[in-house]
Amino acid sequence: MKQQQWILRPLVKALCAAGITVLAGSVLASDAALLQEVEVVGATEADQARNAGDWLGRDSRAATKTTTPLNELAQSVSVVTQAQIEAQMPKTVVQALNYSAGAYSGLYGSATRYDYVALRGFADTSMANTVLDGLRLMSDAGSFSAFQVDPYFIERVDLVRGPMSVLYGNAAPGGMVALMSKKPQMERHSEVRVDVGTNNERALGFDFTGGLTETLSYRLTGMGRAADSMQDHASEERLALMPQLMWKPSADTALLLQAYLQNDPKGGYHSGTPFEGSVTEHAGRKVSREFFDGEPDNDQFDREQRMVGYQFAHRFNPTWEFRQNLRYTRSDINLEQVYQSGWSDDTHLSRGYSFSNEKLNGLAVDTRMQGVLATGPLLHDVVFGVDYQTRENEGYWGWGSVGEINAFNPIYRQHSIEDKAQSNWIREFRQLGFYLQDQVSVGAWRFTGGVRYDRARTSSLDTDTAISTDWDGSETSTRVGALYLFENGLAPYMSYSESFDPSSNTDQNGQVLRPTRGKQWEAGLKYQPNPRTLFTAAVYDLDQTNLARMVPGESYFDPVGAVNSRGLELESHFAVTENVHLMAAYTYNKMSIQNGVPNEDGNRPRQSPQQLASAWINYTPVTGARIGGGARYIGKSYADLANTLIVPDVTVFDLSASVDLGIWWGSMKGASVQINAQNLFDKDYVASCYDEKYCYFGNARSVTTSLKYAW
Template sequence: MRGNVMKKNYLAVAVLAALTSTSQQAMAQTQDIERIEVVGSYFNGYQVDNASGATRTDTSLLETAQAVTVIPELIMDEQLATTLGSVLANDASLSPGSKQRNREVFYSRGFALSSSTGYLRDGHQHWSHYQQPIETLSSVEVIKGPSSILYGQSAPGGLVNMVTKKPTERRLFDLSADTDQNGSTRFMLDAGGALTEDLSYRGILVKQDVVYDREYHNGEQRERDRFLGSIALAYQVSENLSVDVYYDQTDDKAGLDTGAWLDSDGDLIGDEKTIYDFSWAFTDIRVNNIGGNATYHFNPQWTVKLGYNQQNFERQRFESAPRKPADYAEGDSYTSQYYDRYDDWQFKTAYVDFTGEFATGDIEHQVLIGMNSLDYYYEQRRTTPVAVDYTPGQPEPLKPDISYKSDDSLYISEYDYYGFYFQDLVTINDEWQLVFGGRFDQQNREGADSESFVPKLGALYHPNEDATIYLSYSEGFEPASSETLNDENDANHGMALDAVTSEQIELGAKWQVSDRLMVETAIFDIKKSGALVTESLDGGSGADTITTQSGLQRHKGIELSAQGAVNDRLFLMASSMYLDAEYEKDDTYQGMTPVDAPEWSASIWSRYEVTEKLALNAGLFYQGERYADSENTVTKDAYTRVDFGATYQAEISGIPVDYRFNIENLLDTDYLAGGGVNNVTVGGGRMARFEVRASF
């Protein structure tokens, strides 16, 4: 293993050196290219003025009656982010969950984001059961609160919309390489430009090898091997019609790490580097997206947009599946249940949006009328688990000779849904605006057809052109997996099941303090109702239990954020949240707090320009005390992680070169991140990373 790390470091150094040296041919090419030097204002990219995912229209944040955070590409680059979790840490309303099996789980305002309904990619529902290829993203929009009116079934906490990089007419050719002290490497090519007068492109290639701190019982470190390829084309067919198509593929193979184990006091059991899975356990995925969009302008006021995306997700997971005993202590034996599993998900999404502007007298309207749909298919094959006892210190068991291909059965799940939505932003005068709309949604699933209607209402008051005070009401829904309750021992066996619904009231304010700094605050109250509540009976009625659809979960809180330029040299993105989350009515968890929902959280990322070429970054990420189990018996301590970075811009033979050096967890703080008592993520120790980027 040490030899592999050294080889990767030598390779990284060689590539970094190659990027900083320039051939005579490159010099000759760049001499004919006009260069425009942008000083200071380049870093105004901290502030973003709109978020298309919040309203599906080009509406400014000051005219959006909802809390929305936009994390721009500039901050992702400064942080050398390689995972979506690194990006979302910049918004305190999002807390990290488990990272087991090479995927990330998140909570928004204390509610879990589902893999199937919590994420969007350019406005399409996106299956997010894997680590997202963030190198393809130009920004990440965090849309807070129930958002079913525009996207259908979704969780109460909100949605994460990943906005991809688009083809560019401006010539772009960036090469970068980064490495860390463990020997991890990432090489990236980002290219774009005009192929003809009307045709432009954007292409991205990434090769990444990751070496983790944590180790298997045989002393091997966990590793990950990832490849990403992406291509997008944009064609201006006519003055009024534009079309774009794209394709991307991710291949990602990694050793399995289902997380560390905690004792009843919330303390880590054993060494923080110990992985309970075996070294031969792995997950291997291939994900590709193919699709296109078309936009036609009937006139300056009316536009129609159409989009289609097909996502194919194949995964093999060869598991050792360790099981934590209830009273486990370091060195005790535990059971592993080997199995091999193959999953195939297919997501087909489409939408058509009509947007327009018109006036009725002195009142102006910005209208959206649209329809979107999703066709979901899933199949699974797997072997029968085989239980084996293992005691740490013994030789690791050999990889079992099993394969999912021996499974003659095939589990299949499929459904589809479509929805029609309407939204109108009404401008009454310079001070007052109203927004209202609704969605009708139809889900078709065997044994669980359902219909839903959700409204949205909002009022905005602008005391001046740089400020907004708003009050909004929105709803969300998550359809039931079956039409009726199926439990013959329950008094309500056969009861019709409705969708789990959510509603939010939000009062907020937004203030454009200067041309480059936005300050926002929001007070929210979210109720999630319709969860199943089961109570025991004394048996006199002939049934053991009685189940009703009356569960209630309530999350209340307040958020405060600032984003943009404080002055000509200091830029920041800061947020904080207070959250009161509780199961108000639940037979099992009455009065308890959901897992990984801290009462207090905060984040700050800042940039200070020392000179025109040298800039320093500092970050602080705080997660308050959280529960690791639903029963609220195991608590994880609060922690603060401090990061530091620096960028130096140079020019070698006329070619701009950026050098970046980052230290994550500068103070080497020990902490536990997301996850529960048997799958908690151990926070990484102090980690140094270095990147070189050349723009040809």
């Protein structure tokens, strides 16, 4: 398929969809990042500014595509604010979720190449459930083409738990991670940050924003980072730049032009060690967590990402608003890796070789309107719109064999690669969806109802044999919820929601897998006695059907069947005093496979801890100084479907401290220094296991010192 044709057809469809919606004259969305909120719709910009320095987010735009207070949402939502991101300085977006309920980011241990996160226990699409500024990142789960955004460019993260297909189309059942990028501001601000740390880490970041004219503002954010991995002979490198230009000709119209450019010349380590040798001993010994199973000259991961797009908003009157967001994405991946494939004797591991080249192009556009209207005593906040998503990923995968390696005394560059084979393919995805949502307020009641119709097609073409397989069909997804807001701050709720997730992945026979479907019931209680305190509790029952997982070392997926996830999530943000903030989270998750296979049916899937718990306390003893510390508990999980191989539980500790040097020394106004430590006591542990052959060590202790100057 020619590139010009591929881009043109989606653009034509997107613009037609936009025109249809404009003529229809109705759809809603409210986001203070572009237009100042009107009183009837949500919070003011002043409220948003106060929230920016707070550890407790008070509302979410991602959950409903409207600005809705957290204590009025009939579902479980966590917000990681800018204050928390700056204090904890996560290296990846998923590390920012370490202190949120219902999320596990240790699926592949210390690997930072992708943003893996399992929500409510579901790990099958863990690297493809991310949304940026309201549009899905067009990652291709099941391939190596998954997009990643550096947390330095992120303003906040909304963790929305449970199915979200009604508003976003294809979605994993456990929920989604919604990122909001930093936006241009009229008020001038500039900063430069330098980081140094363990594993030879060094980084330079800058962030400049301000007004150019009365109607134009800009933001230019960039960073460069390099570090060694925990494992020998592996390193990471990144260069990223995000230019933005905001045009506001009036208080009712705004156009934001955005680009995000990221190059990762080196992607760090991404392999595992057998269960015997990492969790338990093999022939009386364990493999070091620094062990590198590849070959220094045949280990490469080079990724280039390009994203360009716009966000447009226009308010027709105080209650009706039109929005359109569009983003084109492209990635180029080159992979070459030697990896272990199991023990051959007491000391040596067999090895394989894989290589890949992929080029992905994607387009996402969402067009909608928001309106507020009254029917008798009922106040309706209505959203309806149309979105279109498309992706084409073209490339090849290859395999070969390499000589074995001594896991306890490795000697490299002793073997050549043999028996190369290659498979060429094209994977495509198209989805057009129409959605309608109504949030109804009557007295203290809050009702939410939504419905969506999707038409989707996925396909996989083997270009060597010209054999193509596809899935083409339509689905309807729904969501309903009810919440009652008592005057004392208590808010019980109940909701039902569905998910729909088509895939281009294939089974052993080369057939495209059927879309997964998810259905969830959730009930909960929220309590917000004051603006700085929020307690939430949620119980849920979630079913996913047509689940499949990739077979390690192969290019196909094996059907798992249906999986049920039931659980309890507790989360709290508590302002103990003006200077002390405590946040805590607990997750209990009971999962069971339902496939009728002996030794598997009723058991727990792999990479799914049964319990997670965390607590973080942030203390500001005096103006300009801050110290914080946290503990994270990861419960036991399993390395096999028979649930006989147990990955033990573990507790790790983190620390953060910062000082505003300008408070103490006037000549250093604008300068600050910060130190962060993860896994403070250097616990040596296995974070999870994909199966018996591939287990992943958690991060060793890492310490980063950051010097920032702002003016």
